[in-house]
Amino acid sequence: MSTQPYAAPADAGGSPLLLVxxxxxxxxxxxxxxxxxxxxxRTLLADTDARTGIENPGVPFLLMGANRLGGAGAGGSVANxxxxxHESMHDFAERAGTPRLAVVTAGLGGGTGGxxxxxxxxxxxxxxxxxxxxxxxxxxFEGPAAAKAAMNARPLIERNADASVFPPMxxxxxxxxxxxxxxxxxxxxxxxxxxxxxxWRLLETPGYISLDLERVRNLAADAGPAxxxxxxxxxxxxxxxxxxxxxxxxxxxxxxxxxxASKLVLGVMGGRDLRLAEVGGIAKGAAGIFGDPQEFAxxxxxxxxxxxxxxxxxxxxFAAPTRERRxxxxxxxxxxxxxxxxxxHFGGAExxxxxxxxxxxxxxxxxKLTLER
Ligand SMILES: Nc1nc2c(ncn2[C@@H]2O[C@H](COP(=O)(O)OP(=O)(O)OP(=O)(O)O)[C@@H](O)[C@H]2O)c(=O)[nH]1
Ligand SMILES: [Mg+2]
Numbered sequence: 001m002s003t004q005p006y007a008a009p010a011d012a013g014g015s016p017l018l019l020v021x022x023x024x025x026x027x028x029x030x031x032x033x034x035x036x037x038x039x040x041x042r043t044l045l046a047d048t049d050a051r052t053g054i055e056n057p058g059v060p061f062l063l064m065g066a067n068r069l070g071g072a073g074a075g076g077s078v079a080n081x082x083x084x085x086h087e088s089m090h091d092f093a094e095r096a097g098t099p100r101l102a103v104v105t106a107g108l109g110g111g112t113g114g115x116x117x118x119x120x121x122x123x124x125x126x127x128x129x130x131x132x133x134x135x136x137x138x139x140x141f142e143g144p145a146a147a148k149a150a151m152n153a154r155p156l157i158e159r160n161a162d163a164s165v166f167p168p169m170x171x172x173x174x175x176x177x178x179x180x181x182x183x184x185x186x187x188x189x190x191x192x193x194x195x196x197x198x199x200w201r202l203l204e205t206p207g208y209i210s211l212d213l214e215r216v217r218n219l220a221a222d223a224g225p226a227x228x229x230x231x232x233x234x235x236x237x238x239x240x241x242x243x244x245x246x247x248x249x250x251x252x253x254x255x256x257x258x259x260x261a262s263k264l265v266l267g268v269m270g271g272r273d274l275r276l277a278e279v280g281g282i283a284k285g286a287a288g289i290f291g292d293p294q295e296f297a298x299x300x301x302x303x304x305x306x307x308x309x310x311x312x313x314x315x316x317x318f319a320a321p322t323r324e325r326r327x328x329x330x331x332x333x334x335x336x337x338x339x340x341x342x343x344x345h346f347g348g349a350e351x352x353x354x355x356x357x358x359x360x361x362x363x364x365x366x367x368k369l370t371l372e373r
Contacts, residue, residue, distance in 0.1 A: 015042040016213055017203065018099035018129070019196075022046050022117045023081075024073075025107025025136065025189065031056040032193035033105075033200065041200055044095055046120060048084045048112045049073035062095055064088040064116060074111030078153060081115025089123055101217050102129040103196065104161070107169075109138035109146035114153030121160040130217045133161035134228070136192060137168040139184060163223040163318060167192065171250035195230035198314040202267040202299045209279070211267065211299025219263050219297055223318040227251055227259055232312040239278040242313050243285040260291035261317035269301040271308035282313060290317045 019041050021030025027045040034043040045052060045061045050071030053061035063071055065084020074081035085092070096102070102124045106113035113135065121131050135157055138146040158164045169184070172191040203213050231245035252258055266286050268279050283298055301307075 016100035017042060017200070018096060018102045019043045020046060020096070020102060020104045020120060020124070022104060022106040022120060023110055023113030024049060024052055025185075026105045026113045026117070027052045027056060029105040029189050029193050029196075031059045032189060033197050034059050036193065036197045037200065040204070042099075046092060046116065048081060048116070060095065062088060062092055064092070074115060076149070077111045078115035078149065081111040082119055084112070085116035085119035089119065092120065093123060093127065096124060096127070098127050099124070099129045101132070101213055101220070103132045103134060105192070105196070106133070106135045107138070108135050108150035108153050108166070109142055110149065114149055118153070118156040118160045121157065125160065125162065130221045131161045131163070132220055133157050133164040134192065134196060135164065135166055136172065136188060137166050139169045158225060163220040163226050163316070165226050165228040165316070167228055167251055195228060195314050198230060198267055198269055198312055201269065201301050201303070202314070205301055205303070207300035207302030209298055209300045211265070211297055215297055216265060219265055219295060219318070223263060226316045226318045228314075228316055230312065230314040232310055234310045238311050239281045242282055242311055243289065246286055246313070246315065247289050258289050259317055259319050261293040262320035263295040263318040264290050264293040264297070265316040266296070266298045267301065267314045268298065269303065269307050269312040270310070271304040272302070273309065274300070274302065274311065278311065286315060293317070
């Protein structure tokens with residue numbers, strides 16, 4: 001049996017939202033979000049390492065590739081993780097059901113988060129879900145091997161998700177040094193979880209301005225890469241502080257400038273003192289910061305207990321889809337199925353090479369063949 005017993009929330013089967021954590025860090029982030037929702041967000045943790053199920057008691061857990069890897073993890077191997085995901089895909093599909101919108105969290109840099117996520121995203125998408133991948137890029141201090149693993153996994157996740165966000169751990173934490181590695185990981189996971197939690201709250205408990213799931217689904221469908229930013233401020237000038245944080249975030253990468261977005265989804269969370277003028281100012285300011293996107297959706301959460309005196313904002317800014325992505329979608333070309341027997345020598349096609357490495361699951365692993373020397 002590859003699964004652990006768990007207490008499913010009462011409405012588990014019917015929820016149109018699904019949160020999936022993949023790999024140790026992805027599962028840690030998803031479990032944090034699950035806990036902060038009081039277990040209300042339908043969640044599934046998927047890892048090749050059995051310890052993840054033990055570390056997150058009460059959260060639905062699927063151990064992937066138990067026959068192949070024995071619950072010991074993928075050991076940094078993307079190929080092992082993909083094979084494990086393939087082995088357990090039937091179980092995964094059964095547990096996942098048919099959500100309308102699925103958010104997949106992973107930490108890139110190891111094997112499972114990078115390797116299994118793309119298979120899971122592809123499967124969710126095939127079952128009709130609009131998928132959003134939220135995958136963190138490793139800290140600089142983790143070194144070149146983790147950075148390379150993450151850079152290799154990133155385009156495959158991007159290709160298999162409708163929309164994808166790759167926040168760098170360094171950006172989520174502000175600054176981190178190797179002297180406090182554990183704390184840096186914890187802060188990175190906290191920041192990622194807090195942002196996604198705000199977003200779910202927006203869908204679940206709308207305030208004056210509601211943002212419904214179908215609207216988010218339409219906006220995210222095939223939207224491509226996005227930038228995710230969240231900010232919190234208090235005091236009389238809190239709306240201005242929020243806009244200052246949105247215009248200058250470590251999430252923007254090398255040039256430090258906000259991207260021009262074609263679509264913007266903005267959530268504003270506040271207590272009873274949240275004024276309409278503040279909401280209006282933030283909406284107008286945010287649209288300006290992201291170059292007046294063609295499509296703009298906003299929602300508010302009104303929660304006196306959680307946000308009294310404070311405003312929190314969560315934003316997804318979707319870049320305009322590249323010509324390449326648009327063209328490939330227009331031609332109706334689905335993401336290639338790397339597990340298809342038509343791949344590689346079987347179909348006379350080239351392998352999926354990335355930075356000189358064949359990242360496809362080798363046929364002997366897929367078919368569980370033993371190679372004689
Ligand atoms: N939040 C958090 N992130 C971590 C932790 N350890 C590693 N990470 C981040 O997540 C990335 C992937 O690490 P893991 O999630 O442990 O790897 P995995 O996906 O389980 O992959 P394998 O163990 O190789 O199968 C790392 O490169 C880090 O950036 C941790 O304890 N907490
Ligand atoms: Mg692991």
